[in-house]
Amino acid sequence: xxxxxxxxxxxxxxxxxxxxxxxxxxxxxxxxxxxxxxxxxxxxxxxxxxxxxxxxxxxxxxxxxxxxxxxxxxxxxxxxxx
Amino acid sequence: xxxxxxxxxxxxxxxxxxxxxxxxxxxxxxxxxxxxxxxxxxxxxxxxxxxxxxxxxxxxxxxxxxxxxxxxxxxxxxxxxxxxxxxxxxxxxxxxxxxxxxxxxxxxxxxxxxxxxxxxxxxxxxxxxxxxxxxxxxxxxxxxxxxxxxxxxxxxxxxxxxxxxxxxxxxxxxxxxxxxxxxxxxxxxxxxxxxxxxxxxxxxxxxxxxxxxxxxxxxxxxxxxxxxxxxxxxxxxxxxx
Numbered sequence: 001x002x003x004x005x006x007x008x009x010x011x012x013x014x015x016x017x018x019x020x021x022x023x024x025x026x027x028x029x030x031x032x033x034x035x036x037x038x039x040x041x042x043x044x045x046x047x048x049x050x051x052x053x054x055x056x057x058x059x060x061x062x063x064x065x066x067x068x069x070x071x072x073x074x075x076x077x078x079x080x081x082x
Numbered sequence: 083x084x085x086x087x088x089x090x091x092x093x094x095x096x097x098x099x100x101x102x103x104x105x106x107x108x109x110x111x112x113x114x115x116x117x118x119x120x121x122x123x124x125x126x127x128x129x130x131x132x133x134x135x136x137x138x139x140x141x142x143x144x145x146x147x148x149x150x151x152x153x154x155x156x157x158x159x160x161x162x163x164x165x166x167x168x169x170x171x172x173x174x175x176x177x178x179x180x181x182x183x184x185x186x187x188x189x190x191x192x193x194x195x196x197x198x199x200x201x202x203x204x205x206x207x208x209x210x211x212x213x214x215x216x217x218x219x220x221x222x223x224x225x226x227x228x229x230x231x232x233x234x235x236x237x238x239x240x241x242x243x244x245x246x247x248x249x250x251x252x253x254x255x256x257x258x259x260x261x262x263x264x265x266x267x268x269x270x271x272x273x274x275x276x277x278x279x280x281x282x283x284x285x286x287x288x289x290x291x292x293x294x295x296x297x298x299x300x301x302x303x304x305x306x307x308x309x310x311x312x313x314x315x316x317x318x319x320x321x322x323x
Contacts, residue, residue: 051163058309062264065271072274 001081009078013071020067024060031056103212104204114212116201121209124186157181160308164315165322173318176226180219181311184210188273188303192296208303211273213266220266223314224258231321239321261317265310272306 035053039046073079104115135150143151157178162170191208199206209215231239243254276299283292 054305055309055312058268058305062268062271065268065275066264068271068275069267072271072278 001078005078005080009074009080013074016071016074017064017067020064020070024063027060028057031060102204104201114204114214116204116206117209117212117215120190120196120206121187121215124183124190124209127190128182128186153182154178157311160311161315164312165319169319169322170315173230173315176318177311177315180223180314181307184219184269184310185304185307187215188307189300191273191277192300192303207277208273210269211277213270216266216270216273217262219269219310220262223265223317224262226314227317227321230318234322242321265313269306269310272302276302 031053035049038049103117106113106115106118131146131150135147138147140147158170158174160181161174161177164170165173187208187210191211196206228239231242235241243251245254280292280295280299283295
């Protein structure tokens with residue numbers, strides 16, 4: 001592998017998962033915060049809220065996972081190695 | 083500068099194997115053998131558990147039968163919560179099978195120390211860390227919700243693409259492609275990320291430190307099975323509503 005391609009791939013792999021984690025992190029924080037508020041206001045709804053929270057958290061997490069898949073493909077299945 | 087092969091990433095991370103497979107060549111098709119071995123093991127485990135529970139049914143369940151009945155109740159609840167009381171029954175087998183298979187695959191990869199057995203090439207791990215497995219499962223879900231919608235409404239099912247306004251037609255069509263894409267990538271990425279994290283940390287500190295991450299991995303992989311089956315049920319519900 002060309003050194004410049006290897007270096008660029010490693011940097012890009014780090015950036016892709018790091019940048020992809022920012023948005024979902026904020027979103028997950030807001031969702032969890034809102035759920036805690038909901039539970040504090042109405043403790044009997046906890047089970048329903050927890051299920052919905054887990055589902056929506058997984059949705060947000062999948063956005064980071066897309067970044068992870070990109071970085072994994074750069075590291076282990078790099079299409080530019082030639 | 084450096085000799086070029088030092089930057090070969092597969093050399094730098096030599097203890098971690100990604101993308102190496104134990105190929106079986108059957109009739110000109112190469113199959114990923116390690117994936118097949120573990121999936122067959124999981125399938126036989128689930129079949130055996132179900133057979134044990136139903137071989138001598140009793141009015142008052144106890145022991146294994148009791149356990150499997152509570153498992154069935156749990157998976158039935160997944161379908162019921164998404165599909166509603168009146169539609170859920172025909173989809174219980176599909177959703178339950180998805181849940182049990184993915185759950186079994188993830189936990190088979192997380193709990194059993196496969197490193198003890200060595201293959202000529204590649205390594206035994208959870209079948210869901212191969213993207214082919216997850217894509218197959220996700221495409222099955224796609225086919226199923228199309229089947230559900232068309233068998234319920236006939237060709238009127240495609241009227242849904244024009245809802246709420248015809249302007250959204252391209253986005254509605256795109257959604258049919260992004261659904262299996264996100265389903266498969268989510269499961270694949272999570273399983274592979276779990277295993278990679280554990281192997282990287284084991285590479286750095288072999289003792290004790292990886293244990294909490296392993297615990298987290300076990301929890302996360304069971305949540306992923308739940309998510310996959312919940313989403314499958316939700317997509318079916320969207321198609322039949």
